[in-house]
Amino acid sequence: MSRNFDRRQLLRGASLIGGGLALNAFMPAWAKSVSPGLVRPLPTLSGPDVQLTIDHMMMTIDGRPSHAVGVNGTVPAPLIRLKEGQNVRLSVTNNLDEDSSIHWHGLILPFHMDGVPGVSFPGIKPRSTFVYEFPVVQAGTYWYHSHSGLQEQMGHYGPIVIDPAGADPVAYDREHVILLSDHSPMHPHSLFRKLKQQGGYFNYQKQSLAGLLKGEDQSLKERAAWGAMRMDPTDISDVTGATYTYLVNGHGPKDNWTALFRPGERVRLRVINASAMTNFNVRIPGLPLTIVQADGQNVQPVTVDEFQIAVAETYDLIVTPTEDRAYTLVGEAIDRSGMARATLAPREGMAAEVPALRKRPLATMKDMGMDMSGMDHGAMGHDMSGGAAAGAMAGMDHSAMGHDMSGGAMAGMDHSAMGHEMSGGASAGAAAGGMSHSMRDPKNAPQVKMGPGVQTISPMAIDRTGEPGQGLGDVGHKVLVYRDLVALDRNPDLRAPSRAMEIHLTGNMERYMWSFDGRKLSEVTAPIPFTRGERVRVTLVNDTMMNHPIHLHGHFFELVTGHGDHAPRKHTVNVMPGGKVTFDLTADAPGDWAFHCHMLYHMHAGMFNVVTVRPLAGEAA
Incomplete structure (x- = not known):
């Protein structure tokens, strides 16, 4: 092979300007292409009988080999394409030396076909085959993944597309599945062990002395307040790019996976977040994104510049x-x-x-469930004219927070003095000044079992469904919020709820403990009971400083966001830190169903329960 440059090829590359390989030299190192671009459609399976085999394999990411668990020799697993109204038989063979499973995420099916070991079936034993069989009663974009151990982190996931029985209300000329995921060369059990050993183990973006001297991020007073609470405002993700490579359809950023189009076409992108631990902010610079479907359910088109997709959510969008x-x-x-x-x-x-990657976000007092923006601060006796008092945590019972504050910045403060001036700091700290509530006051959530797994109870959790995802409040363009979503069709059940319930999302970051209402799965004595056909209003309250995408198997629910009989229907909803989300549920699927946070390591650590739907007394099952 000649070492001389091919002049024609060099000129051709340079002439591509904004759309060519010549840009490779100007890209950040982590994004420079190993290949000129991979135009590689996902392998696709369809028809009434589908054969799947789970096995160990090697995959290549950005030119480097990595061990994985795949299906039919690929990561992601093959695209399964079905038709609404058909019946399907999926024969799944497990070639691993451990039990495995497949859960059909978002699909409405009999509970014993749902694929959750210990809840709906025993699992698939090594070197054995299990046959899933069910009618396909819906259309839309969904996905499937292992519900056994931590296999999902290793690549055991794949997309599902179900075409509607009739005309599709979404018009498009071509489509592409965009399956996002995260992959680490570290074994997931080792990764989980590091999370248990040290809070913030993978956070390489902590605040620094240099940043303080430059006036970046928080002031010294704010840092002192957060330090006294033993909390880190840079702790946004448990697992980060320090170990993860972020993938599109199994390929890293250097691989440059490519989807083709003809100018002027309406292109449908079916975006699936199949990652273990990563919420993604999705945008295509230069193109508006028209959202037409959320979690497989059609919505009235809404055009945005960016959207945050939580783990396990799907969004369909049109670009032209x-x-x-x-x-x-x-x-x-x-x-x-x-x-x-x-x-x-x-x-x-x-x-x-x-x-380039944008500046990393910082958590705020609102993320701690301490938003006081709507309170009458004048009645509190504080002079807040200068906006914030970064460290003003006065009035809080810090000893109840479980932290040793003896050496912190709060020591020696006169918490009884409520007339102090709060003009010198930032809004983050003012939120807590004069607060009479304790961050662990059980009166704020009497159903929560207080213990070492409950670090905080949000004193002022608020509905944040009208806000963009964490870190997207000041990006300068339109970002999707849940309240933008309006169902295309009228909801199937318009009854008012007959009862209401509140569930708290609880945790302790330092010990990496996660739970519902302070009880991790091993401590749960009974499932959450529903009667078949009843209508229940459920409010999820996030008492932690982390995002929690909560998934209910076997059901869709309607978000209570002010859209009446066109409320958006979802199977997974992200609850922002210090926030709450309310939805109405019709418990119309008899059986036992998993209910959990879809952050894989949160679920693995205990944020998991079972919803049981039983017929009325004397009613046939």
Whole structure:
């Protein structure tokens, strides 16, 4: 092979300008392509009989080999394409030396076909085959994954597309599945052990002395207040780009997975977040995104510039690129420690500029469930004219928080003095000044079992469904919020709820303990009971400083966001830190169903319960 440059090829590369390989030299190192672009459609299976085999395999990410658990020799697993109204038989063979399973995420089916070991079936033993069989009663974008151990982290996941029985209300010329995920060369059990050993183990974006001297991030007073509480405002993600590579359809950012289009086409992108622990911020610089479906359910089209997709959610969107050039699809991790990247292009071998990672976000007092923006501060006796008092945690019972404050910045403060001036700091600390509530006051949540697994109870959790995802409040363009979602069709059940219940999402970051109402799965004595057909209003309250995407198997629910009989229907909802979400549920599926946080290590650590739906006394099952 000649060492001389091919002049024509060099000129051709340079002429691609905004959509060509010449841009490779100007991209950040982690995004520079190993290949000129992979135009590689996902392998697809369809029909009434589908054969799947779970096994160990090697996969190549950004030119490097990595061990994985795949299905039919691929990561992600093959795209399963079905038709609404058909019956399907899925024969799943487990070639691992341990039990495995497949859960059909978001599908409505008999509970014994749901695929959760210990809840709906025994699991699939090593070197054995289990046959799932059920009618396909819906359409939309869904996915499937292991519900055994931590296999999902190792690559055991894949997409599902179900075409509608009739005309599709969404018009498009071509489509692409965009499956986002996270992959680490570290074995998931080792990864989990490190999380248990040290809080913030993978957080390499902590605040520094240099940042303080430059006036970046928090002031000294704010840092002292957060330090006294033993809390870190940079702790946005448990697992980060320090160990993760973020993937699109199994390929890293250097691989440059590419989806093709013709200028002027309406392109449908079916975006699935199949990651273990990462919420992604998705955008395509230069293209507006029209959201047409959420969690497989059609919504009235809403156009945005960016959206945050939580773990286990799906969003379908339409883009219409009119220029004959490449566009970069950006899936930026919520803590901005890394990025999944793909390219939309009219031809193979093209690339567009990859934007730099944005500044990482910081948690605020609102994320701690201490938002006082709507309170009458004048009645509290504080002079708050200068906005914030960064460290004003006066009036709180810090000893009840479980922290040793003896050496902290709060020592020696006169907490009884409520007339102090709060003009010198930042709004983060003012939220807590004069608060009479304790961060662990059981009166705020009497149903919560207080113990070492409950670090805080949010004193002022608020509905945050009208806010963009964490860190997206000041990006300068339109970001999707849950309240933007309006169902395309009228909801099937318009009855008012007959009862209400509240469930607290609890945890202790330092000990890496996660639970519902202070009880991890091993401490749960009974499932959450529902009577078949009853209508219940459920409020989820996040008492922690982490996001929790909560998934209910076997059901859809309607978010209570002010849209009446066109409330958006979902199977997974992200509850922001210090926030709460309310939904109405019709318990119409008899059986036992998993209910859990879809952050894999949160679920593994105990944020898991079972919902049981039973017929009325004397009613046939």
